[in-house]
Amino acid sequence: MNLKTDLKALSKKELESFIKEQGLPAFRARQLRHWIYERRAESIDEITEFSKDLREGLSKKAYISTLKLLSRQISADGTEKFLFGLEDGESIESVLIPDKDRLTLCISSQVGCAMKCRFCLTAQLRLRRNLRAHEIVDQVICGGRLIHPRSITNIVFMGMGEPLANFYEAVEALWRMTELMKISKRRITLSTAGIAPKILELAEKAPRVNLAISLNATTDEVRSRLMPINKKYPLRSLLDACRRFPLEPRRRITFEYVMLQGLNDTQDDARRLIRILKGIPSKVNLIPFNPYPGSEYRRPSDEEIERFQKIVLGGNVTALIRKSKGQDILAACGQLKAGYG
Ligand code: SF4
Known part of the structure; x- marks a missing residue:
């Protein structure tokens, strides 16, 4: 067990107290934040702004943690999946998705998940533990380093x-990304399965990043079957929270809709979708299901998906078909299992 203090794990206040306890001036905390989050230093020794004595003295008491890259897989379509090891031996996955001039990093917020969505492989792990804010942020820092000279957009x-479901740490991670790493809020999207009261709390407590809702059904009956969280927060309360979510001008909420043959892909569903999204500035991403070994659902045909899209577009709702990437390396939406079981 490492008895030294992990500087990356400390909040702004905790870092300031730590520096004070060491008898160092307050500006050292600012310098440390700069080196950890902007210069992305992996060790105290890399902080050349500090004298050798200061680096050595500090290294006796503290260190800077980093995720350990356990494996890196590259899909035929250019998607990359990183398996990262955490200090306690758990592991998580992050996925880099190239799309035209964008390089999007899809990051994890928990080891496993307790939400039990029926179409998702991560759900099979159950929740092993929450990630700490620095472990969430570190996926961006390490991912950025691994793909250098390209950059995550x-x-x-x-x-x-x-x-x-890991609210405090996710919000803290968002603050570190936007304030300390200077990543634009417009380039960050938080996606939720629909914990309705937390959506409004997010608007109050976090920087105004983009919001995405994993919707996947247009009736409570089907949604509760697919996503048990819907029993607690049915569509009415979820969509009500979305209606009340304060959006900045010209911003929209993204609704993710994984298309499952014979379950949520009918023409009635398409028409209901238009109806239930009324009054919400929205954009719908239609994601054809990615079957995985043993999955109970099927992907609708291209014609069925296009017909669904046409109806939604006819209701003046933006709807894009998002072909999932990285299927050959199980990196696509709902396929992350971090090498467990
Ligand atoms: S889809 Fe997302 S919320 Fe649902 S079980 Fe999978 S990881 Fe959890």
């Missing part, structure tokens, strides 16, 4: 876990 909280 967008970040989505759509990997393993439900970020709003």
Whole structure:
């Protein structure tokens, strides 16, 4: 067990107290934040702004943690999946998705997930533990280092876990990304399975990043079957929270809709979708299901998906078909299992 203090794990206040306890001036905390989050230093020794004595003295008491890259897989379509090891031996996955001029990093917020969505492989792990804020942020730092000289342009909280079920750490991670790493709020999207009260709390407590809702059904009956969280927060309360979510001008909420043959892909569903999204500035991403070994659902045909899209577009709702990437390396939406079981 490492008895030294992990500087990356400390909040702004905790870092300031730590520096004070060491008898160092307050500006050292600012310098440390700069080196950890902007210069992305992996060790105290890399902080050349500090004298050798200061680096050595500090290294006796503290260190800077980093995720350990356990494996890196590259899909035929260019998607990359990183398996990262955490200090306690757990592991998580992050996925880098190239799309035209974008390089989006999909990050995890928990080890496993407790939400039990029926179409998701991560759900089979159950929740092993919440990630700490620095472990969430470190996926961006390490991912950025691994793909250098390319840079990550967008970040989505759509990997393993439900970020709003790990609310405090997810919000703290968002603050570190926007304030300390200077990543634009417009380039970050948090996706939730629908913990309705936390959506409004997010608007109050976190920087105004983009919001995505994993919707996947247009009736409570089907949604509760697919996503048990719907029994607690049915569509009415979820969509009500979305209606009340304060959006900045010209921003929209993204609704993710994984298309499952014979379950949520009918023409009635398409028409209901238009109806239930009324009054919400929205954009729908239609995601054809990615079957995995043993999955109980099927992907609708291209014609069925296009017919669904046409009806939704006819209702003046933006609807895009998002072909999932990285299927050959199980990196696509709902396929992350971090090598467990
Ligand atoms: S889809 Fe997301 S929220 Fe649902 S079980 Fe999978 S990781 Fe959790």
